[in-house]
Amino acid sequence: MRLAMRNRAFLFFSLIMPLAFLFIYAGIFGRGRAQAVPYLLAEVLALTVMGSFWGLSVQLVTFREQGILRRFRVTPVGASAMLASSLLSNYFLTLPTIAVEFFLSRSVFHMAGLGNILSIFVLVTAGTVTFASLGLIVASVTNTMQETQIINQIIWFVFLFISGATIPFPLLPGAVQAIAVFLPATYLVSGLQRAMIDHTNLPDLGMYLASLVGSALIAFVIAAQLFRWEPESKAPRRAKLWAAAAVVPFLLLGLWETVNGNLRSHAMKNLQSIREPSSIERIEH
Amino acid sequence: MLSGATIEVINLTKRYGDVEALRGVSFAVNEGEVFGLLGPNGAGKTSTVEILEGLRTPDSGSVSVCGLDPQTSGAEYKYIMGAALQATALPDKMRVQEALDLFGSFYPRRRGTKELLGRFGLEEKRNAFYSQLSGGQKQRLALAMALVNDPRVVFLDEPTAGLDPQVRREIYDIIEELKKEKKTILLTTHYIEEAEKLCDRVAIVDHGKVIALGTPRELKQRSGAVTRITVRMAKPETNGALGSLEGVNECRAEADDYLLYSTRVPRTIVALVKHLEEQNNELVSLEISAPSLEDIFLELTGRRLRD
Numbered sequence: 001m002r003l004a005m006r007n008r009a010f011l012f013f014s015l016i017m018p019l020a021f022l023f024i025y026a027g028i029f030g031r032g033r034a035q036a037v038p039y040l041l042a043e044v045l046a047l048t049v050m051g052s053f054w055g056l057s058v059q060l061v062t063f064r065e066q067g068i069l070r071r072f073r074v075t076p077v078g079a080s081a082m083l084a085s086s087l088l089s090n091y092f093l094t095l096p097t098i099a100v101e102f103f104l105s106r107s108v109f110h111m112a113g114l115g116n117i118l119s120i121f122v123l124v125t126a127g128t129v130t131f132a133s134l135g136l137i138v139a140s141v142t143n144t145m146q147e148t149q150i151i152n153q154i155i156w157f158v159f160l161f162i163s164g165a166t167i168p169f170p171l172l173p174g175a176v177q178a179i180a181v182f183l184p185a186t187y188l189v190s191g192l193q194r195a196m197i198d199h200t201n202l203p204d205l206g207m208y209l210a211s212l213v214g215s216a217l218i219a220f221v222i223a224a225q226l227f228r229w230e231p232e233s234k235a236p237r238r239a240k241l242w243a244a245a246a247v248v249p250f251l252l253l254g255l256w257e258t259v260n261g262n263l264r265s266h267a268m269k270n271l272q273s274i275r276e277p278s279s280i281e282r283i284e285h
Numbered sequence: 286m287l288s289g290a291t292i293e294v295i296n297l298t299k300r301y302g303d304v305e306a307l308r309g310v311s312f313a314v315n316e317g318e319v320f321g322l323l324g325p326n327g328a329g330k331t332s333t334v335e336i337l338e339g340l341r342t343p344d345s346g347s348v349s350v351c352g353l354d355p356q357t358s359g360a361e362y363k364y365i366m367g368a369a370l371q372a373t374a375l376p377d378k379m380r381v382q383e384a385l386d387l388f389g390s391f392y393p394r395r396r397g398t399k400e401l402l403g404r405f406g407l408e409e410k411r412n413a414f415y416s417q418l419s420g421g422q423k424q425r426l427a428l429a430m431a432l433v434n435d436p437r438v439v440f441l442d443e444p445t446a447g448l449d450p451q452v453r454r455e456i457y458d459i460i461e462e463l464k465k466e467k468k469t470i471l472l473t474t475h476y477i478e479e480a481e482k483l484c485d486r487v488a489i490v491d492h493g494k495v496i497a498l499g500t501p502r503e504l505k506q507r508s509g510a511v512t513r514i515t516v517r518m519a520k521p522e523t524n525g526a527l528g529s530l531e532g533v534n535e536c537r538a539e540a541d542d543y544l545l546y547s548t549r550v551p552r553t554i555v556a557l558v559k560h561l562e563e564q565n566n567e568l569v570s571l572e573i574s575a576p577s578l579e580d581i582f583l584e585l586t587g588r589r590l591r592d
Contacts, residue, residue: 067374071430074338074368075391076360230340 045120046188048097049127050159053152057135060086061148069229079227083136083220090132091125098124120192126212127188133219140226159185188212291316291438291469292337297346298493299332306332307343308493314486317467319460321484323474323578325588329493330473331371334442337471338368350438364392367436371443373427377416381407381426384415385433392434405429405459421452428459439463441472445479457483477579489582496585505576511535511546513574514553518543519567530556 063069072082138155142148162176162185191208292314299307307329314320322330335341336348339355339362348355353362375384382398389395402408405425410418418426424444431439444460445453453476460483463470474480480487481501489497489504497504511534516527522543528536532549547553550573561568582588 063376067370067372068376070340071370071373071375073340074363074366074370075388076363077391078360 053131053135057139073229129216136223321487323480324490367431368440369427369431382411514545515572517569
């Protein structure tokens, strides 16, 4: 029955999903138009996946403010089912975009090979769940639409610029790199790059994967705990602390990474891969 | 403690900040009854219903519906309960049929979408977006949604607020039909007509308290409210005797009519007829306006209910 709930809710979300979200994805990909190389595709994929952060969380806040969630509250549907349906529909909408991006990379930009598809698929899935959940946590914790937008923007920019999704990781200043290893986004980007370029297998991506998946689970649980149906009920202070707990796996991973320094060398190597003698326009971000 | 009552509310209190919304509300509803909470805006009707729906927690007091506590019984309670909220909101782009399908899918036992569409006159609109519906249609959808799980108890919060009288009547018809299905219905309203017409029993609520409770008829009889008799005669009154007819408190002349305010209508009528005979006058028309719940409310609180 749970499944039935989720599927129907998905139908519902997909039919009313504003096209704007797809345009955001297309816009991001559009920036990648001139990028023909797997390295850059990986960045685009990462951006697409991270777009889940925005996706339905904004819609959730809107629904709450409009009193739509309230009507659901009177039904047996619980917070987890609501969140799960949000995630699922987000996921199913992200996949076609990813497929299109691959397709275009191949056909228009003549990318050779497809990288390690399985790894990519798993990374994309774990990444989508993680980022969508993080977005939902923010949506549950903020009180107004404005607050949500602002916090989303801040976090988004951090993800965008510090993780290596736009400016390549090795090009970031050392201090920034030190912070970046604590962000989930960084591992997503790195993981995707390695999968694309090195055709890295799942086991080798173990650490990245584990933290993404772990974070996804934790984030989901926390989002369910924090879920608010009504706009008047203010989010308690400690809820915001709960939200911060979602990044614990990444704190641990970041510490590990700082000690072992694995990621940087991979990132450097990957970056080299595009400095081949072929003319590629670098997009000004 | 009434046993066997389907809905039992005992001494509910609730405050929002400085405002005491509920100051000890108690009543019981029997199975199959249509029970009304009648009162002006701010009386505490919505707070009460929301507590019954499980949306709010009372500060004190107890609530029991079919033996379950709305606050703690979780999904089990929601299976047997249906509600139409005061302001139902659905996503603009949701289609009518989808809404019924979706909400129906939440319950193990449910009525068919087709059946509901037909019953609530929404067949033609089944593919329309929520934003395209008129106020009346939205309310009908809200009602359909409230019944999608064939609940034992239905809560309707101001089901006809803001609707045209014509549309209101349509909704009344629907609710009358529900009565036949022996569902226990609790509705809140500030429309007198609605309470009088639909409800088996009414609790008049004001400022967070129940100030009167009974069948509409009982309530009207209980009051010392006067009945207004509008009399039109062939020849105008000359000696002011109308005002001193038996049972008459007050007599007013208005255009061609005389308004008699009487507390003992049958006697007044008899006296009036006698009087007219004596005066060789003739009765052209006679109209009796029975005291309404509005009058009761006015009597109890000194204020009018907004109609």
